[in-house]
Amino acid sequence: xxxxxxxxxxxxxxxxxxxxxxxxxxxxxxxxxxxxxxxxxxxxxxxxxxxxxxxxxxxxxxxxxxxxxxxxxxxxxxxxx
Amino acid sequence: xxxxxxxxxxxxxxxxxxxxxxxxxxxxxxxxxxxxxxxxxxxxxxxxxxxxxxxxxxxxxxxxxxxxxxxxxxxxxxxxxxxxxxxxxxxxxxxxxxxxxxxxxxxxxx
Numbered sequence: 001x002x003x004x005x006x007x008x009x010x011x012x013x014x015x016x017x018x019x020x021x022x023x024x025x026x027x028x029x030x031x032x033x034x035x036x037x038x039x040x041x042x043x044x045x046x047x048x049x050x051x052x053x054x055x056x057x058x059x060x061x062x063x064x065x066x067x068x069x070x071x072x073x074x075x076x077x078x079x080x081x
Numbered sequence: 082x083x084x085x086x087x088x089x090x091x092x093x094x095x096x097x098x099x100x101x102x103x104x105x106x107x108x109x110x111x112x113x114x115x116x117x118x119x120x121x122x123x124x125x126x127x128x129x130x131x132x133x134x135x136x137x138x139x140x141x142x143x144x145x146x147x148x149x150x151x152x153x154x155x156x157x158x159x160x161x162x163x164x165x166x167x168x169x170x171x172x173x174x175x176x177x178x179x180x181x182x183x184x185x186x187x188x189x190x191x
Contacts, residue, residue, distance in 0.1 A: 045163055046149075046162070046163050046167065049164070053149070053150050060150045061150055066151070067151070068165075068166055069166050
C-alpha cells in the first residue's frame with residue numbers, strides 16, 4: 001500500500017478534506033497523515049481520529065500497521081502557518 | 082467474549098489510568114506503546130497495563146470495545162482518551178497533566 005492510496009481512501013471518506021500522507025519507513029505500512037476538514041469542527045480528538053479510521057475501513061485493520069495522525073479544522077490549520 | 086469484556090472493564094475500574102499496550106511497561110514491544118508509557122512515567126503518574134500480545138482475544142476485544150483499531154489505548158478515569166498520537170498531543174499542549182491529576186485526585190479522597 002503506498003501513501004497515495006492511503007491519501008485517496010481518506011479523501012474519499014471525508015469529502016472536501018485536505019489530506020497529506022507520508023510513508024515513514026518506505027515499507028508501505030507505517031504512515032503519517034495530516035487531515036484538515038470541517039468535519040472535525042466541534043469534535044474531540046478521539047472522534048476525529050475515528051472519522052479517519054472509518055474512512056480507511058478494512059485497510060486500517062489489515063494493511064496499515066501504524067498511522068500517525070494529525071487532525072485539524074481549517075481554522076486550526078490556518079493558525080499553524 | 083463476555084469474560085474478556087469483564088476483564089477489560091474491571092481493569093479500567095481498578096486503575097485510574099489504564100494502558101492496554103504491546104508488551105509490558107519495562108519491556109514494551111512496540112515504539113508507540115513505549116512512547117505512551119514513557120509520558121506517564123515522566124508525569125510520575127501510577128498506571129496499570131495489560132499486554133495485548135499475551136492474549137489475542139484481548140487484543141481483538143479491546144479494539145471493538147473502544148471502536149479504535151490500534152494499540153496502545155489509554156483510559157483515564159474510566160474514559161477512553163486515545164492512542165499514542167492523542168496522548169502525545171495532549172501532553173505537548175499541557176492538557177494531559179491536569180487530566181491525570183484530576184483523575185488521581187478523585188480517587189485519593191475516598
